[in-house]
Structure formats: C-alpha cells, structure tokens
Amino acid sequence: MWDTLINVERGQELVISIASGKGGTGKTTVATGLVQTIENCSYFDCDVEEPNGHILLQPSIEQTEKIYKPVPAINSDLCNCCGKCVDVCEFNALINIKFDIVIIEEMCHSCGACQHYCPHEALSMRRKEIGELRKGNTGNGVLFVDGVLKIGEPSAVPLIKKVIERVKPDVVNVLDSPPGTSCPMIEVAKNSDYCVLVTESTPYGLHDLVQSVDVLKALRIPFGVVINKFEDAFKDIVDYLEANDIDLLMTIPFDRKIAEAYSSGKIPAIFNNEERNKFEELFKRICSKVKTTGAEVV
Amino acid sequence: MCKTYKQIVVLSGKGGTGKTTISSAIASLLSNKVIIDCDVEAANLHLTLKPRVENKYDFYGGKKASIKQGKCIECGICESICNFNAIKNFQVNPYECEGCGFCYRVCPEDAISFELQLTGRYYKCDLHDGSKFYYARLEPGETNSGKLVSELKEKAISNINESVKWVVVDGPPGIGCPVNASLASADYVLIVTEPSKSAMNDSIRLIGLLRILKLRAGIIINKSDLNEEVCKAIEHYAFLENIPIIGRLPFDEQVIQSLREGKSIIDTNELYYLKMKDAIKLLKNEIRDHKNKLVEI
Ligand code: SF4
Numbered sequence: 001m002w003d004t005l006i007n008v009e010r011g012q013e014l015v016i017s018i019a020s021g022k023g024g025t026g027k028t029t030v031a032t033g034l035v036q037t038i039e040n041c042s043y044f045d046c047d048v049e050e051p052n053g054h055i056l057l058q059p060s061i062e063q064t065e066k067i068y069k070p071v072p073a074i075n076s077d078l079c080n081c082c083g084k085c086v087d088v089c090e091f092n093a094l095i096n097i098k099f100d101i102v103i104i105e106e107m108c109h110s111c112g113a114c115q116h117y118c119p120h121e122a123l124s125m126r127r128k129e130i131g132e133l134r135k136g137n138t139g140n141g142v143l144f145v146d147g148v149l150k151i152g153e154p155s156a157v158p159l160i161k162k163v164i165e166r167v168k169p170d171v172v173n174v175l176d177s178p179p180g181t182s183c184p185m186i187e188v189a190k191n192s193d194y195c196v197l198v199t200e201s202t203p204y205g206l207h208d209l210v211q212s213v214d215v216l217k218a219l220r221i222p223f224g225v226v227i228n229k230f231e232d233a234f235k236d237i238v239d240y241l242e243a244n245d246i247d248l249l250m251t252i253p254f255d256r257k258i259a260e261a262y263s264s265g266k267i268p269a270i271f272n273n274e275e276r277n278k279f280e281e282l283f284k285r286i287c288s289k290v291k292t293t294g295a296e297v298v
Numbered sequence: 299m300c301k302t303y304k305q306i307v308v309l310s311g312k313g314g315t316g317k318t319t320i321s322s323a324i325a326s327l328l329s330n331k332v333i334i335d336c337d338v339e340a341a342n343l344h345l346t347l348k349p350r351v352e353n354k355y356d357f358y359g360g361k362k363a364s365i366k367q368g369k370c371i372e373c374g375i376c377e378s379i380c381n382f383n384a385i386k387n388f389q390v391n392p393y394e395c396e397g398c399g400f401c402y403r404v405c406p407e408d409a410i411s412f413e414l415q416l417t418g419r420y421y422k423c424d425l426h427d428g429s430k431f432y433y434a435r436l437e438p439g440e441t442n443s444g445k446l447v448s449e450l451k452e453k454a455i456s457n458i459n460e461s462v463k464w465v466v467v468d469g470p471p472g473i474g475c476p477v478n479a480s481l482a483s484a485d486y487v488l489i490v491t492e493p494s495k496s497a498m499n500d501s502i503r504l505i506g507l508l509r510i511l512k513l514r515a516g517i518i519i520n521k522s523d524l525n526e527e528v529c530k531a532i533e534h535y536a537f538l539e540n541i542p543i544i545g546r547l548p549f550d551e552q553v554i555q556s557l558r559e560g561k562s563i564i565d566t567n568e569l570y571y572l573k574m575k576d577a578i579k580l581l582k583n584e585i586r587d588h589k590n591k592l593v594e595i
C-alpha cells in the first residue's frame with residue numbers, strides 16, 4: 001500500500017470514469033494507480049466483457065450476486081400464435097414458426113412491448129441470468145466491485161448498469177470503462193462527473209482518441225487526457241490536444257519495465273515515489289477541473 | 299455456389315495485444331484476399347494499409363423515438379411504459395433511448411415519431427496490390443455496432459469473386475455482440491494474445507465463447523518474451539484445450555516505432571517477417587487439416 005494517500009473530505013462525492021477508444025492503452029493501469037492514491041475510495045470495473053481490475057488490485061471477494069434480465073416466457077395454453085408480439089418486437093427476438101412462437105433470449109432487450117401487446121395475456125416476464133456482480137475489499141480500504149458478463153451473452157449494458165448502481169455517496173468512485181465509443185462506454189461515461197481518456201503515442205491512439213473526444217463533447221462530460229507509452233518525438237497527439245484546447249493530465253513513458261510488471265499483474269507495486277506523486281498530481285488536477293467546470297454549469 | 303475461400307477472424311479479447319499489427323502483417327503476406335476491419339469503434343487498419351476509397355455506404359443503425367411537441371397532450375403514458383427511463387418531461391433523451399418503439403406504439407395521440415437514424419458509414423476500398431479492403435466508422439456515441447459489423451461483412455462477402463482464397467477479418471475487442479457478429483460464417487479464429495495475466499484471462503473467456511459457437515482456433519503469442527512464466531501458462535492452457543500455438547513473436551520496441559512511422563512491421567524487421575511467414579504456413583496447414591477432419595467425419 002502506498003504511504004501517502006490523498007485525504008478526501010467527507011461529503012465530497014466524485015465519480016471519475018477512465019476510458020479509451022482503443023483497448024490496451026493502459027486504462028486499468030491508470031484506474032488502479034488512481035485508486036491507490038485516494039483514501040476512502042471505491043473502484044468499479046465496468047469492463048464486464050473482459051474484467052481485469054481484479055488481477056491488478058487482488059481484492060478479497062466477499063459477496064457475489066447473480067444478475068438477471070427480464071425476458072418473455074410464453075404460456076402455450078393461452079398463446080394462439082396470432083403473432084402480435086412478433087410484430088412489435090423491434091429486435092427480432094421473437095419468431096413465428098408455423099404453430100410456435102420461438103424466443104431468442106440473447107436478442108431480447110427487455111423492453112416489455114411483447115407482453116403489453118399480447119391480446120391473450122400469454123406472455124409473462126421471467127428472469128434470465130446474464131452475469132455476476134462481485135463485491136470485495138482490496139485490503140487497504142478500497143471497496144472493489146466488478147461485473148462478469150456470462151459468456152455468450154451479447155449485451156453488456158444491463159450488467160454495467162447494475163455495477164454503477166453500487167456507486168457510493170460521499171466518496172470518490174473510480175469507474176473503469178469498457179473500450180470503444182458505443183453503448184457500453186457511454187453508459188459509464190454519462191454516469192461520471194469527469195472522464196479521463198487514456199491514449200497512447202501512436203497514430204492508432206490518436207485516431208481513436210479523436211472519436212472518444214467527440215462522444216464526451218456530445219455527452220457534455222468534462223474530460224482530460226493521459227498519454228501512455230509516451231514518446232516525445234511523436235508530436236501528433238500533443239499538437240491535437242493543444243489545437244483543441246484539451247487538458248493533458250499526465251504522461252507515462254514507454255518502458256519495458258512497466259510492460260513486464262503489468263504482465264505479472266503487479267503494476268501498482270512497481271511505481272516508485274515519483275510515479276506516486278504523478279498520480280497524486282493527476283487526482284488533484286481532476287478535482288480542480290471538476291470544481292471549475294461544475295461552477296460553469298451552475 | 300460452392301465457397302472458394304476460407305475466412306480467418308483475428309480476435310484478441312483484450313485490446314492492445316497487437317491484433318491490428320498482426321492482421322496487417324497477415325494481410326500483406328497473403329495473396330488473393332479480401333480484408334475486413336470489423337473493429338468499427340476503433341478502426342485502425344486503414345491507417346497502416348492506406349487504401350483508396352472506392353465506394354461509401356450509409357449505415358442506418360436503428361430507430362429512435364422523438365416526441366412531436368405540438369401533438370403531445372402530456373398524458374405521460376409513454377414515460378410510464380419506457381423501461382429505459384428515456385422519457386422525462388415529455389422529451390426523449392437519445393442517449394437513453396434503446397429504440398424499442400414501445401412508446402411510439404402506445405401513444406394515444408400519435409405524437410411520437412420513430413425513425414431510422416444514420417449512425418455510421420462503411421467503405422469499400424482498393425489496396426495497392428489490387429485486393430479489396432472494407433472498413434466502417436460508427437458515429438461516435440452511437441449504438442448497434444454489432445449490426446454495422448454484420449452489414450459490413452455481408453457487403454464484403456457478397457462482392458467476392460472466385461479468385462478470392464482468403465478473407466481476413468480484424469475483429470473487435472471483448473466477447474459481446476460485435477464479436478459475435480464478426481464471427482458469422484468464420485472458418486478459423488486466430489487469437490492474438492500476450493503473456494500478461496489480463497490478456498490470458500481474456501483469451502480464456504474468448505475461447506469459452508468459441509466453444510459455444512463450435513469454432514476452431516489457433517493462438518499467436520505476441521511479445522512472448524515479456525513474461526516467461528505467463529507465456530508457459532498460456533501454452534499449457536492451449537495444450538489442454540487442444541488449441542495449437544501458431545506463432546510466437548518477441549517484444550520489440552521497433553513495432554511501436556514502425557507504427558508511429560506508418561509502416562508495417564514486416565517491412566522494417568527481418569525477424570518479424572520470417573516469424574510471420576512461418577506462422578502463416580502453419581495457419582494454412584491448420585485450416586487445411588480442419589477440412590480433412592470434416593471430410594472424415
Ligand atoms: S421484451 Fe421487447 S425485446 Fe424482448 S422479446 Fe419482448 S418485444 Fe422483443
């Protein structure tokens with residue numbers, strides 16, 4: 001555990017999301033680094049398709065909970081295959097094959113329209129398991145929550161929502177977002193006060209960063225950027241940030257040592273004092289940004 | 299018509315393992331191919347392949363509701379039935395709307411419109427060697443990337459002629475809906491992983507999905523010398539699962555350097571070139587074996 005921890009006053013609730021367009025830029029490294037800098041904070045791994053925060057933080061899991069989504073079930077005694085439910089389902093989750101309605105539960109978005117429109121009350125909603133929520137502690141007082149999507153379940157968002165529901169008042173909450181710029185990432189970003197975008201010093205990193213920036217602007221979430229695998233000679237990202245007046249929050253050098261530590265799941269432990277200070281700086285910067293932008297909105 | 303080509307889908311579960319770098323290397327080492335970049339949220343392959351765009355297509359991702367202000371009598375029925383809390387104060391929040399159309403059907407005043415949205419574009423391109431390349435761009439913040447992947451693949455595959463022997467798909471990260479879409483009609487899956495606990499964890503979850511879909515796979519271990527212990531663990535796991543290791547590539551700072559210079563690693567690094575060539579030979583054998591096995595059964 002790090003010896004210097006930033007003290008957060010009680011009553012100061014803050015939700016910080018850590019996101020990146022491209023996967024593998026070091027999102028979880030930044031999230032876990034932050035978590036270890038802040039006293040009395042909580043970590044939420046929202047990358048439920050591939051949750052990895054537990055590998056770096058090694059929490060003791062104290063509680064697991066199965067998570068379900070509602071899907072329709074047909075009472076065949078009442079159903080006369082009129083096909084009304086098939087007509088109203090926008091997601092093709094119901095198919096009418098001759099004298100049978102077939103439900104493809106993976107395609108169902110749980111909107112409830114089919115049940116509402118069935119003229120024979122033949123449909124009811126039942127629960128389908130989509131994954132598991134895990135809750136624990138990292139030993140140094142960090143609350144750990146993650147979601148593990150059931151393999152084969154296509155939609156991550158319902159489970160992500162359940163993870164975010166566990167966000168605690170009065171403390172700093174760090175949300176580790178799934179990669180990309182579509183529904184799963186948006187679900188996390190829009191529930192945060194500030195978003196840290198992690199990118200890397202490559203053309204791929206820049207290309208995907210630009211898309212993430214567009215999303216956050218549209219969602220009106222304040223944000224700043226961390227450049228990982230930072231290379232001075234590759235100016236494109238720094239130039240882009242300057243041209244668009246975006247805050248550069250921190251840089252992490254490209255270093256085989258970091259890659260090796262990550263590979264054995266030990267990243268936070270190898271950070272020396274200087275790096276710890278960098279994460280403290282990062283957190284202070286985020287706090288000041290949230291305050292100033294918050295005042296603007298009001 | 300008999301299918302004349304084999305389709306290889308390159309996946310990694312975890313991002314940043316080098317999937318796109320390896321896809322682009324495979325792309326330049328195979329001939330008679332079509333390349334499809336199915337990572338529609340972070341499409342990167344075109345940055346390295348530098349294709350010439352031949353045709354552009356619009357993608358309509360799905361429908362969204364909106365309330366026509368003049369017609370709404372503020373009865374509140376729509377708000378009460380929307381399971382996604384997308385309607386507040388007689389307005390639909392487009393980021394919350396799931397596109398189910400329930401409100402549109404239920405509104406007694408017909409005050410809700412429910413229209414298809416333009417949410418992305420996809421491109422048919424030519425590469426320098428004359429082969430075709432397809433990629434897509436989902437508008438930032440839009441949903442339904444799985445549907446875009448399906449449409450992109452359908453477009454690419456419907457345009458294939460008999461001279462094509464290989465279809466190489468650079469897949470999206472994760473194990474969710476876009477990955478499922480990218481795996482449609484795949485012949486073989488190439489998993490690009492690296493010796494880190496996170497990447498191994500993700501590969502195991504990915505293999506779980508491939509088992510459900512009954513797909514055959516091989517593994518490339520990238521940055522293989524980064525952590526010997528984890529590398530061995532991956533090899534052991536692969537052995538137990540009966541998944542062959544197709545290749546091992548060393549950690550090399552030149553990879554990221556060539557990326558920055560916009561070059562392909564196999565043009566700048568001899569060792570990499572040779573290793574990739576070997577891997578592709580093995581890959582071809584594997585796929586051929588697979589065919590034989592199917593015939594035997
Ligand atoms: S609940 Fe909605 S998405 Fe699910 S089957 Fe019924 S109509 Fe389709």
Ligand code: SF4
Pocket residue numbers: 111362363379380381382383384385390394395396397398399400401402
């Ligand atoms: S279309 Fe469905 S999700 Fe969208 S606002 Fe209407 S009821 Fe809600």
